[in-house]
Amino acid sequence: MSTRMSVAELNAFLETDFPQIHTGGRSFVVEAAGPMTARVRMAYHQRHLRPGGTISGPAMFALADLSLYIAILAQIGPVALAVTTNLNINFLRKPEPRDLIGECRLLKLGKRLAVGEVAILSEGRDDLVAHATGCYSIPPV
Amino acid sequence: MSTRMSVAELNAFLETDFPQIHTGGRSFVVEAAGPMTARVRMAYHQRHLRPGGTISGPAMFALADLSLYIAILAQIGPVALAVTTNLNINFLRKPEPRDLIGECRLLKLGKRLAVGEVAILSEGRDDLVAHATGCYSIPPV
Amino acid sequence: MSTRMSVAELNAFLETDFPQIHTGGRSFVVEAAGPMTARVRMAYHQRHLRPGGTISGPAMFALADLSLYIAILAQIGPVALAVTTNLNINFLRKPEPRDLIGECRLLKLGKRLAVGEVAILSEGRDDLVAHATGCYSIPPV
Amino acid sequence: MSTRMSVAELNAFLETDFPQIHTGGRSFVVEAAGPMTARVRMAYHQRHLRPGGTISGPAMFALADLSLYIAILAQIGPVALAVTTNLNINFLRKPEPRDLIGECRLLKLGKRLAVGEVAILSEGRDDLVAHATGCYSIPPV
Numbered sequence: 001m002s003t004r005m006s007v008a009e010l011n012a013f014l015e016t017d018f019p020q021i022h023t024g025g026r027s028f029v030v031e032a033a034g035p036m037t038a039r040v041r042m043a044y045h046q047r048h049l050r051p052g053g054t055i056s057g058p059a060m061f062a063l064a065d066l067s068l069y070i071a072i073l074a075q076i077g078p079v080a081l082a083v084t085t086n087l088n089i090n091f092l093r094k095p096e097p098r099d100l101i102g103e104c105r106l107l108k109l110g111k112r113l114a115v116g117e118v119a120i121l122s123e124g125r126d127d128l129v130a131h132a133t134g135c136y137s138i139p140p141v
Numbered sequence: 142m143s144t145r146m147s148v149a150e151l152n153a154f155l156e157t158d159f160p161q162i163h164t165g166g167r168s169f170v171v172e173a174a175g176p177m178t179a180r181v182r183m184a185y186h187q188r189h190l191r192p193g194g195t196i197s198g199p200a201m202f203a204l205a206d207l208s209l210y211i212a213i214l215a216q217i218g219p220v221a222l223a224v225t226t227n228l229n230i231n232f233l234r235k236p237e238p239r240d241l242i243g244e245c246r247l248l249k250l251g252k253r254l255a256v257g258e259v260a261i262l263s264e265g266r267d268d269l270v271a272h273a274t275g276c277y278s279i280p281p282v
Numbered sequence: 283m284s285t286r287m288s289v290a291e292l293n294a295f296l297e298t299d300f301p302q303i304h305t306g307g308r309s310f311v312v313e314a315a316g317p318m319t320a321r322v323r324m325a326y327h328q329r330h331l332r333p334g335g336t337i338s339g340p341a342m343f344a345l346a347d348l349s350l351y352i353a354i355l356a357q358i359g360p361v362a363l364a365v366t367t368n369l370n371i372n373f374l375r376k377p378e379p380r381d382l383i384g385e386c387r388l389l390k391l392g393k394r395l396a397v398g399e400v401a402i403l404s405e406g407r408d409d410l411v412a413h414a415t416g417c418y419s420i421p422p423v
Numbered sequence: 424m425s426t427r428m429s430v431a432e433l434n435a436f437l438e439t440d441f442p443q444i445h446t447g448g449r450s451f452v453v454e455a456a457g458p459m460t461a462r463v464r465m466a467y468h469q470r471h472l473r474p475g476g477t478i479s480g481p482a483m484f485a486l487a488d489l490s491l492y493i494a495i496l497a498q499i500g501p502v503a504l505a506v507t508t509n510l511n512i513n514f515l516r517k518p519e520p521r522d523l524i525g526e527c528r529l530l531k532l533g534k535r536l537a538v539g540e541v542a543i544l545s546e547g548r549d550d551l552v553a554h555a556t557g558c559y560s561i562p563p564v
Contacts, residue, residue, distance in 0.1 A: 020197065023188050024165055047164050056161065057225050058203035065198050084198050085395060086368050086417060088229040088511045090538050090556060092531040107554050108515040112394060113367060113419065115513050117540070117554065131530050131540065133513060133556060135368060135417070137395065226536060227509050227558060229370045231397050231415060233390040248413050249374040253535060254508060254560065256372050258399070258413065272389050272399065274372060274415060276509060276558070278536065302479065305470050306447060329446050338443065339507050340485035347480050366480050370511040 003033050004077040010038075010070055013078050021066065028063070030070050036106040038071035041123075044099050055095045055129075064089055064118040064132035067102030072114045072136055075106065082114070087134035092127075099123040112138055144174050145218040151179075151211055154219050162207065169204070171211050177247040179212035182264075185240050196236045196270075205230055205259040205273035208243030213255045213277055216247070223255070228275035233268075240264040253279055285315050286359040292320075292352055295360050303348065310345070312352050318388040320353035323405075326381050337377045337411075346371055346400040346414035349384030354396045354418055357388070364396070369416035374409075381405040394420055426456050427500040433461075433493055436501050444489065451486070453493050459529040461494035464546075467522050478518045478552075487512055487541040487555035490525030495537045495559055498529070505537070510557035515550075522546040535561055 005013070010030040014021065021028050024047045032039040040063060042048065048059035065084055072082050101123060106116040113135060120130040146154070151171040155162065162169050165188045173180040181204060183189065189200035206225055213223055242264060247257040254276060261271040287295070292312040296303065303310050306329045314321040322345060324330065330341035347366055354364055383405060388398040395417055402412040428436070433453040437444065444451050447470045455462040463486060465471065471482035488507055495505055524546060529539040536558055543553040 017192055020188075020190055020192070047161075049161055051158060051161070056203075057206050057228070058199050061202040061228075062197075062199035083235075084232050085397075086229070086231050087198070087202075088227070088370060088556065090227050090530070090558065091225050092538060094224075107513070107551050115367075115515060115554070128530050131538070131556065133511065133554065135513065226538075229415065229511060231389070231417065233397060248372070248410050256374060256413070256508075269389050272397070272415065274370065274413065276372065299474060302470075302472055302474070329443075331443055333440060333443070338485075339488050339510070340481050343484040343510075344479075344481035365517075366514050368511070368513050369480070369484075370509070372509050373507050376506075 002035060003074040005033065005074050007031065007033055010074060013073065028066055033070065033074035036071065036075065036109065038067055038074055038104045040067040040070055040102045042100045042102070044097060049097065053097045055097065055100060057091060060091070060100065060120055060130045061087065061089055063100055063102045063120060064130070065134065067104040067118045068116045068134045068136065071104040071106050071116055072109070075109055076138065082136045082138050085135045085137045087132060089130055089132040091130050093129050095122050095129040100129065114138060143176060144215040146174065146215050148172065148174055151215060154214065169207055174211060174215035177212065177216065177250065179208055179215055179245045181208040181211055181243045183241045183243070185238060190238065194238045196238065196241060198232060201232070201241065201261055201271045202228065202230055204241055204243045204261060205271070206275065208245040208259045209257045209275045209277065212245040212247050212257055216250055217279065223277045223279050226276050226278045228273060230271055230273040232271050234270050236263050236270040241270065255279060284317060285356040287315065287356050289313065289315055292356060295355065310348055315352060315356035318353065318357065318391065320349055320356055320386045322349040322352055322384045324382045324384070326379060331379065335379045337379065337382060339373060342373070342382065342402055342412045343369065343371055345382055345384045345402060346412070347416065349386040349400045350398045350416045350418065353386040353388050353398055354391070357391055358420065364418045364420050367417045367419045369414060371412055371414040373412050375411045377404050377411040382411065396420060425458060426497040428456065428497050430454065430456055433497060436496065451489055456493060456497035459494065459498065459532065461490055461497055461527045463490040463493055463525045465523045465525070467520060472520065476520045478520065478523060480514060483514070483523065483543055483553045484510065484512055486523055486525045486543060487553070488557065490527040490541045491539045491557045491559065494527040494529050494539055498532055499561065505559045505561050508558045508560045510555060512553055512555040514553050516552045518545050518552040523552065537561060
């Protein structure tokens, strides 16, 4: 099972179809996309912060959701308008104020539903700061 | 069980302790806080949008998380540094580009954990656009 | 929006199509089914217990899952083979060794997905012992 | 970080402290426990079945919950009475009527909370049939 979109195509797709995620300053970059996997970086940016210099829950949610979306897109191509139906996130440790990495692995890619998990890590650290599982609905072709 | 913070005190607390949520323009306002309940409004703002004019998942997540936080704060007061440990959200319908309301009800308020549910509605509509349940850890006094 | 199956029809359906849930002794009974709602009783039974006389997590999960299934069946009728895709449950208080009631409310009933929440209560008590939200996939007709 | 309980000790603990899980016939066996991991087998048994010969959701929930509990117990020892506070499960494929394996990995083991994920597989197959994440509350010593 090879991917239908390259990393460059995925970043170009975000640029043209999701310019909103760059509001307030460019931060999200697709770094890798393989069979049923994807890696997305959320560069450190002041707008992601919470009191105490830690990164906010909504910013980590955004990274988890986007990582899952990119992993699906890489598999099925830019034709489909997939939407999140469910996302469950566990916050494990307070992230330091540095880049976060979302590592997504698809657990199932069906005709109607895709399910995946996302590990969220601080750059250069091994411990997870958060972990999410989510489900996307894939519309009929 | 009465609340320890009034609506005015809750909004003032956000102003001084969470100025980040107002980054890019004021949008979140506490509207009500009763025993084990709270209502928070997320005013329509361009930065919450997604392609097609709908409101983004991360923006709805932020509203759910904040509504839960406010309901807890209203009960235990501004002393404690509560943090989200888990949040599960189901996206039900695409919200129109208008204000969203988060209606939170605490299901449990223990010494160490608080659990609640949040219904997210479009202003003036009865159908839910999303529904979340979440858990906060309450640190020892 | 009226229901397509009566309480008697729902119980008869369980009898013929889900005899397994009665393994070890009859315990689950549909008590009510209205528009987008259902109530299912799990009668106290030794096989649901955990050490200390409390009721087990898997037993509460089974009640939550069944309540959701019954609420969907009441709406769409016995024709469809709906399956659980996701279930998230929060355990709030240790239930005493008595009947549990699952009160389900559907939050969305689409063509492909149904989402609902289930409050689980001990008979005769107001406090929730658990709360679940779940998603069923509804196969094409 | 080594484990405090061996596989034999974990199985003996289940025998004496959780005899209920063997009600209706022995089915659950701890197979492995390493640092922050555990593997539990749920042997094929008629009481786990659903119509069509597939394995029921509550049975898979029980396996996920137990795998997580065993992984925690292996780390902290049999002294503590840990209880599930949240469990989220995604059902991915209909399992065939054969043994299921729960592979647990702890994502966080704090003083008050432990969080882990569990992959559920059919024996001899690579595809996941379900995936769960859950949280246990660990009582003060």
